[in-house]
Amino acid sequence: MSLQNEEAEVIIKVKRFSPEKGNWWQEYKLKVDRFTQFTEALRRIKTEQDPTLAYRAACHMAVCGSCGMKINGEPRLACKTLVLDMVKKYESNVITIEPMDYFRPIKDLIVDLDDFYQKMYKVKPRLYPNEQVLKGEAEHRLKPEDQRMLWKFAQCIWCGLCVSSCPSVRNDPEFLGPAAHAKGFRFLADPRDTITEEREKILLDSAWRCTYCYMCYNVCPRDVEPVTAIKKTRAYTKIAKVKTPVIETGEKHTEAVFNSIFESGKIEEAKVYLSTYGLIGSLRDMIFLLQSGKLKYALVKEKPVENITEVRRILRGE
Amino acid sequence: MEKVNYDVVVIGAGLAGLMASHEIASAGYSVAVISKVFPTRSHSSSAEGGIAAYIDGNSDPNDNPDYMAYDTIKGGDYLVDQDAAELLAYKSGEIVKILESWGTLFNRQPDGRIAVRYFGGQTYPRTRFVGDKTGMALLHTVYERTSGLGKVDFYFEWFAWELVRDESRVRGVVAFDMRNMIPVFFKARAVVIASGGMGMLYKHTTNSYINTGDGYAMALRAGVALKDPEFVQFHPTALYPSDILISEAARGEGGILRNNKGERFMARYAPKKLDLAPRDIASRAILTEVKEGRGFPGGYIGLDLTHLGEEYIKERLALAYEAAKAFAGIDATKEMIPVRPAQHYYMGGIDVNIEGRNPDIIGLFAAGEAACVSVHGANRLGSNSLLETLVFGRETGRAVVEFLKSYSEPSSDIDKEAEKAEQSAYDVVKRESGVHFGEVVNKLREVMWEDVGVFRNEDGMKNVVSEILKLREMAKDTYVLDKSNIYNTEFYNALEMKNMLDLALVIASTALNRKESRGAHYRLDYPKRDDENWLKHTIAYLRGNTVEITYKPVKITKWKPEERVY
Numbered sequence: 097m098s099l100q101n102e103e104a105e106v107i108i109k110v111k112r113f114s115p116e117k118g119n120w121w122q123e124y125k126l127k128v129d130r131f132t133q134f135t136e137a138l139r140r141i142k143t144e145q146d147p148t149l150a151y152r153a154a155c156h157m158a159v160c161g162s163c164g165m166k167i168n169g170e171p172r173l174a175c176k177t178l179v180l181d182m183v184k185k186y187e188s189n190v191i192t193i194e195p196m197d198y199f200r201p202i203k204d205l206i207v208d209l210d211d212f213y214q215k216m217y218k219v220k221p222r223l224y225p226n227e228q229v230l231k232g233e234a235e236h237r238l239k240p241e242d243q244r245m246l247w248k249f250a251q252c253i254w255c256g257l258c259v260s261s262c263p264s265v266r267n268d269p270e271f272l273g274p275a276a277h278a279k280g281f282r283f284l285a286d287p288r289d290t291i292t293e294e295r296e297k298i299l300l301d302s303a304w305r306c307t308y309c310y311m312c313y314n315v316c317p318r319d320v321e322p323v324t325a326i327k328k329t330r331a332y333t334k335i336a337k338v339k340t341p342v343i344e345t346g347e348k349h350t351e352a353v354f355n356s357i358f359e360s361g362k363i364e365e366a367k368v369y370l371s372t373y374g375l376i377g378s379l380r381d382m383i384f385l386l387q388s389g390k391l392k393y394a395l396v397k398e399k400p401v402e403n404i405t406e407v408r409r410i411l412r413g414e
Numbered sequence: 415m416e417k418v419n420y421d422v423v424v425i426g427a428g429l430a431g432l433m434a435s436h437e438i439a440s441a442g443y444s445v446a447v448i449s450k451v452f453p454t455r456s457h458s459s460s461a462e463g464g465i466a467a468y469i470d471g472n473s474d475p476n477d478n479p480d481y482m483a484y485d486t487i488k489g490g491d492y493l494v495d496q497d498a499a500e501l502l503a504y505k506s507g508e509i510v511k512i513l514e515s516w517g518t519l520f521n522r523q524p525d526g527r528i529a530v531r532y533f534g535g536q537t538y539p540r541t542r543f544v545g546d547k548t549g550m551a552l553l554h555t556v557y558e559r560t561s562g563l564g565k566v567d568f569y570f571e572w573f574a575w576e577l578v579r580d581e582s583r584v585r586g587v588v589a590f591d592m593r594n595m596i597p598v599f600f601k602a603r604a605v606v607i608a609s610g611g612m613g614m615l616y617k618h619t620t621n622s623y624i625n626t627g628d629g630y631a632m633a634l635r636a637g638v639a640l641k642d643p644e645f646v647q648f649h650p651t652a653l654y655p656s657d658i659l660i661s662e663a664a665r666g667e668g669g670i671l672r673n674n675k676g677e678r679f680m681a682r683y684a685p686k687k688l689d690l691a692p693r694d695i696a697s698r699a700i701l702t703e704v705k706e707g708r709g710f711p712g713g714y715i716g717l718d719l720t721h722l723g724e725e726y727i728k729e730r731l732a733l734a735y736e737a738a739k740a741f742a743g744i745d746a747t748k749e750m751i752p753v754r755p756a757q758h759y760y761m762g763g764i765d766v767n768i769e770g771r772n773p774d775i776i777g778l779f780a781a782g783e784a785a786c787v788s789v790h791g792a793n794r795l796g797s798n799s800l801l802e803t804l805v806f807g808r809e810t811g812r813a814v815v816e817f818l819k820s821y822s823e824p825s826s827d828i829d830k831e832a833e834k835a836e837q838s839a840y841d842v843v844k845r846e847s848g849v850h851f852g853e854v855v856n857k858l859r860e861v862m863w864e865d866v867g868v869f870r871n872e873d874g875m876k877n878v879v880s881e882i883l884k885l886r887e888m889a890k891d892t893y894v895l896d897k898s899n900i901y902n903t904e905f906y907n908a909l910e911m912k913n914m915l916d917l918a919l920v921i922a923s924t925a926l927n928r929k930e931s932r933g934a935h936y937r938l939d940y941p942k943r944d945d946e947n948w949l950k951h952t953i954a955y956l957r958g959n960t961v962e963i964t965y966k967p968v969k970i971t972k973w974k975p976e977e978r979v980y
Contacts, residue, residue: 099654099710099712099742099743099744099752100743114898114900115898115900116898116900129655130743131655131656131741131742133656133741135623136656139623142852142903142904142907143850143851143852143853143855143856144852144856147850147851147852147894147895147896147904147907148895148896148904150896150901150902150903150904151903152451153623154451154455154456154457154622154623154624155455155457155459155460155622156622156623156656156658157460157658157659157733157737158736158740159459159460159547159549159550159733160451160454160455160456160457160459160460160622161454161455162451162452162455176740178740178741202593202900202901203898203900203901203903204901206901206903209452213452217561220562221558222516222517222555222558222559222561222562223516223517223555223558225515225516225517229515230515232511232515235511235514236514236515237522237525237526237527238519238522238526239522239526240521240522240523240524240526243519243520243521243522246519247519247544247545247551250519250551250554251547251550253454253459253550254452254454254455283517286517288517289517
């Protein structure tokens with residue numbers, strides 16, 4: 097056990113906001129040590145320098161999800177970030193703190209999370225157990241490995257960081273967002289739950305609206321991997337009874353990617369596009385590609401990889 | 415002032431408040447839950463190691479609920495009301511089963527049943543757990559369930575400021591919408607205070623920043639007594655120096671406390687239970703080691719998990735591992751974790767019986783850490799607080815339902831009282847100069863830690879009482895720099911400061927008054943327990959700057975007080 101302390105003077109620049117004054121940057125100078133968390137730095141600023149600074153913080157141990165913000169541009173929990181770690185990472189004693197993106201700022205670092213909560217409620221975030229169990233007449237058993245798998249996705253603390261950094265949420269109002277999908281999948285996959293069909297109806301269409309950019313994977317302070325939950329949710333498509341156009345497109349796309357790899361061992365963008373969106377859809381979208389000068393990339397003809405028979409063998413599951 | 419009407423107002427959306435709300439709403443009554451934070455951000459989420467339960471058919475074959483009650487009573491150094499401990503033990507299995515049926519992902523045994531582990535002070539292992547984020551898992555489950563009823567109105571990011579009462583009854587609560595500072599009078603037939611603890615009174619605490627003791631102070635100002643307010647728990651293993659809780663599960667799973675010589679020093683303080691001694695004993699042992707020169711520079715000792723193996727540590731003690739890594743730069747699979755005691759829990763609280771009913775005001779109830787049912791006595795056992803919130807949250811909810819069945823409307827007009835309560839909040843915004851809340855609060859936390867902490871004595875506490883009186887005087891000049899109505903957190907911090915000062919005076923005065931050592935209340939000048947004079951509950955009222963102290967007998971059913979050795 098070797099605790100190495102160090103001290104440094106840092107400048108924390110906070111992007112402040114009030115409805116009356118709009119945005120402005122304010123600098124605070126303070127001394128921190130090796131172990132100073134950003135929540136503690138903010139508490140000291142508020143109690144020793146500027147009582148008007150507004151932010152949310154509660155547990156200071158990364159389980160309550162109150163203190164999501166952007167530190168040097170990174171979406172982070174303030175409590176789970178040490179000031180000196182950021183100083184070292186960016187080789188600068190000047191650090192910026194801003195409110196999370198996407199959500200409407202209310203005051204300084206406090207943002208309006210109502211949109212986030214509404215998305216969470218949409219996935220019916222609770223177990224609907226068998227009536228007999230509720231009455232105490234029967235008991236659930238759960239395999240340890242199921243518990244472990246579900247618990248991974250149940251550890252979401254509703255901090256909003258993933259949603260704040262998700263491009264799909266911004267562009268597609270029908271997309272439930274990464275956190276809601278993690279929550280949704282945690283119940284969809286729970287063998288104790290009884291409303292699987294309804295959950296499929298809520299989750300499947302939205303699951304195909306994710307672009308797999310992995311921002312949620314990167315920023316989640318609890319390593320929940322919402323994108324993995326989305327992938328696992330898509331696997332329910334095969335058995336789903338009701339399919340929407342988005343789901344069907346998704347299925348076609350998966351099949352097209354499979355076929356392309358089967359044929360050439362590579363993804364041939366033009367072919368995949370054509371199979372997914374059909375001739376008319378592809379021609380329509382081609383205009384955009386032409387305009388942006390990217391058409392040449394789409395039309396690259398891939399040669400099959402050398403050992404294509406090996407690839408096909410694997411894909412056939414042999 | 416705007417008014418809204420409910421059958422019941424619940425203050426606090428942690429486990430106790432939600433569980434009570436669930437019971438009340440399920441019986442068809444209207445409920446408003448007021449909370450400073452979104453429900454899942456309540457401090458219940460920070461509870462780590464587990465929830466104790468005797469489950470018939472899924473416990474040690476030699477165990478029974480009476481042993482569990484006995485452990486709780488002995489753990490509490492016989493200041494426990496024994497009927498409460500029995501109720502806690504006998505309902506524990508049922509409560510865990512309910513939570514399981516609502517979806518909590520308890521760790522499992524290979525056959526699919528709920529797993530179990532040891533915690534301090536348990537004769538047999540009884541702690542059920544979800545990794546070491548049990549509180550978070552339970553809180554999310556109960557919130558999911560309660561919000562799913564569609565019958566509870568949640569007012570989150572609202573600040574409950576004062577109870578409104580007439581001569582004999584509680585009539586509601588005045589609260590502010592934190593987003594715009596608009597006050598609302600929540601008229602109610604019953605009020606449940608479930609606002610949690612008060613760790614922010616201490617410089618070193620594992621508690622959330624939001625735990626400022628609001629409920630206790632609100633009750634005190636309404637003329638309600640606190641029971642056993644001198645009993646404050648210090649957790650032995652808070653991470654040095656950030657005071658992040660390293661769960662007792664670490665010791666329950668086999669972790670060993672070692673001093674700077676590598677000695678397993680608990681052998682000297684609790685020869686039988688060793689590292690699994692209750693928290694008060696372990697905290698004193700650590701600070702004694704440090705004081706006698708066997709600690710590490712800075713004042714901490716080591717918690718050794720290295721022998722447990724990497725895989726085991728990462729699965730069962732994930733949070734301890736993560737916290738050591740993230741906040742102290744220590745790899746717990748290879749090195750000891752630096753720990754020292756920090757304030758952790760408040761055994762004292764609003765005086766209630768086992769139904770959660772307060773005897774001072776009709777219609778006032780309390781549950782969870784805000785309440786003192788007297789189930790923890792002078793020292794709470796680990797894993798008993800989550801259990802208490804759910805068992806007594808439910809009992810309280812049921813008692814409220816019974817209370818409402820025979821309720822008759824009062825005729826007197828109460829709106830004037832509510833106006834007064836509203837105005838009392840505004841002192842701080844009317845002033846144009848003076849002191850900021852931070853100055854007062856930081857000083858208060860310092861003196862409380864120094865002299866009303868793990869070790870206490872007459873001179874120190876007399877000094878603290880006079881310091882608190884000075885701070886109360888100084889606080890009269892508190893002013894708020896932020897003039898905006900929108901999310902004026904400074905305004906609420908100033909109100910919290912008032913709450914902290916009210917509670918601190920009561921804690922320090924009653925600690926000074928109790929001339930013995932019992933559980934977490936350890937006096938260097940009276941190091942022995944004194945059953946002859948002090949086997950009784952303190953009942954304390956706050957009248958201005960004076961703390962009025964009376965006593966209540968401890969309820970003893972089966973277990974005669976004996977010497978407490980581990």
